[in-house]
Amino acid sequence: MQPTHHPLDRPPVFTGIDPDPHQDSMTIHLGESLTSNVLKQCTQAVRELVALALKDCGGSQAAAEVLLGTYNGRSYPMNLTELCRLDDRYYKAAVTVIHLRCRLNTEPHQLLANGDSIFQKLAQEWEHLRVQH
Template sequence: MSDSQAPSTRSIAFTVPAHAAEALQETVDDFLAHAAGGTTPAQRAAEIRAQDRDAGLDSLAHLVEVAEGSSGQARVAAQFLAGLYNGDDFPCSLTDFRRLDDDLMEHCIQVLRLDSRHATEVHRYFPNGEVRWQAMIKRWGLADEPAHTPLPDDDVVHSCQDDNKLDAPGYRDVTLFVKVAVGVGDVCSLGLALSAADFERLAADLVAVHRLAWTRGKPLDADEDEPRPAWL
């Protein structure tokens, strides 16, 4: 004897014009035939939504793992997740978004599809999600960025001028300000915050470069009557 129970049933009555009765019967028969096999449009749509949700959750977990890691694309993944968390405060630049490889791009699209359902906010899929997102935002300094600031390319050299400002109010940590050309006729003042240890290394490196140049005679870029600096 089988322990399986028959599915519950429900009686539904229709009152329709006589000329429509046959068409209604055909429609009902077709629906019941497909429903038995789980292939009605509504059932198929529900199945696809469930599959999309599972794929989206897997992709979301993967992106969080990347953003909390140290790979070359971790910061962009963090920007994307922060944008879903609060797009007004942390807008994600499409220029940066395009830097992702094909695999991570697909994961982002899956997460966008998941988020479009508006079931819940992305960080709420995780225990202590709020704490994890805030830690991620703090780690990558996303709260300190002006809106729509693209990431600089790695190892690109920019010409700049000393802005004649040093910010070290009683501490050895120093902020060095330089003027950088960011466009045609557009110059901005940029502050480089250095720890005491980093600034000491920078000063030593600069002195070493100048000392080496002068030990070989006069540097190639020195003026004709330029004397050797006294600080060497």
């Protein structure tokens, strides 16, 4: 009798964000460079999360933590369970922003006109998330 394997026994293979046929979605894959198309997708993801972070709703803190954590992770560490508050659209945007920072070595504020001032406003709005060193 062959031993059965649990699906978690195998390491996950990340192939990027799969497209959703029901909406304009982001398809980012490891190893990509910051091409025009990738830049457009990443910029859209940052804009969506900024708009969400400036609202007063359940996913606002998660969006703020992703943005501020990729902007200044030492001062704004992220609680990963906050991602559970995001619907699929915003979750994909969050993963795209994390990918932008970690794999494309680009900080999210760099993609926005007046990005520094926008992120300073986010930092002020979410000051209570800041860890003092």
